[in-house]
Amino acid sequence: MTTPTETYIENRERIQPNQTNNLDTAHGGIVMMLMDEIGAMSAMRFAGETCVTARVESLNFERSIPRGDVAVVESWVYDAGRSSVRVRLRVDRQEPRTGERERTSESCFVFVAVDADGRPQAVPELAVETDRDRELRAEGLDADEETEG
Numbered sequence: 001m002t003t004p005t006e007t008y009i010e011n012r013e014r015i016q017p018n019q020t021n022n023l024d025t026a027h028g029g030i031v032m033m034l035m036d037e038i039g040a041m042s043a044m045r046f047a048g049e050t051c052v053t054a055r056v057e058s059l060n061f062e063r064s065i066p067r068g069d070v071a072v073v074e075s076w077v078y079d080a081g082r083s084s085v086r087v088r089l090r091v092d093r094q095e096p097r098t099g100e101r102e103r104t105s106e107s108c109f110v111f112v113a114v115d116a117d118g119r120p121q122a123v124p125e126l127a128v129e130t131d132r133d134r135e136l137r138a139e140g141l142d143a144d145e146e147t148e149g
Helices: 028-047 131-148
Strands: 009-014 050-061 070-080 084-094 101-114
Touching: 009 028, 028 050, 028 070, 028 084, 028 101, 070 131, 084 131, 101 131
Parallel strands: none
Antiparallel strands: 009 070, 050 101, 070 084, 084 101
């Protein structure tokens, strides 16, 4: 069984001019694409199968990411169903010269494991073994409660 810590991925992408809008900040669609790609990597690491996006929950853009800053995307699996995988995602903007970080977006995405024909595949149970696993799982579940409440 795979743990949340084993599915944790942190990726960085410097925002370039072709990724910006008229305000010279990252297009929301670019940020969402980065989240989807990194989230899928966490889901596939957990499931051991190809995973496709099934749902995006409450994605808010709290602040922008200026051109030249770095989008830091964090992703991990915090829950699983029969064929679905729940992934928590956070995005920070990072000033590349100072390392200063500030939260810009966060969400939970649901992915479904599929075979080569696109049929849903069973996923393993999520193992929670360490304090770090418990922290990551709790953060995802807390976000679910905020979305539902």
